[in-house]
Amino acid sequence: MTGTSVRRESTSQGSTGLPTGRDAVTLGLYAALGCLGYVITGMGAILPVLRDEQGLTRGDVALYPFGFAAGLVIVGFVGDRVAARLGRVMLPVSLVGLASGASLL
Helix, strand or coil: CCCCCCCCCCCCECCCCCECCCCHHHHHHHHHHHHHHHHHHHHHHHHHHHHHHHCCCHHHHHHHHHHHHHHHHHHHHHHHHHHHHHCCCHHHHHHHHHHHHHHHC
16 A cells, blocks of 8 residues: 555554544544534523513524524634634634633623
8 A cells, every 4th residue: 555654543443453542633523512512402492581581583583593503504614724724723722712702601
C-alpha cells in the first residue's frame, strides 16, 4: 500500500484488528453532540411555557426552532472555513465566550 498511514493511539483492538479506543477528537465530538442534545431538549421543554406566557401563536413559537435549525445548517456549510480562517486557538476561545454568554441568560 502506498501513501502515508495514520497512526491512532488505542488501548485495545477489536476482532477486526482496527483500533477501538477513543481519542481526544472522538471524545470532543461526543461532548459537542451531548451539548447539542441538551439544548434541543431544553428548547422543546421551554417553548410551550414561552407560548403561554407571551401569548404567542404556535406559528410564532415555531420560528425559534426553525431559526436554530437554519443556523445549524449555515454553520455546517461555512463553519469549517471560518474555523480555518480564525485558527485553532480562536475556536476554544470563542466556545468559552459562547458558554459564558449562555450562562448569563
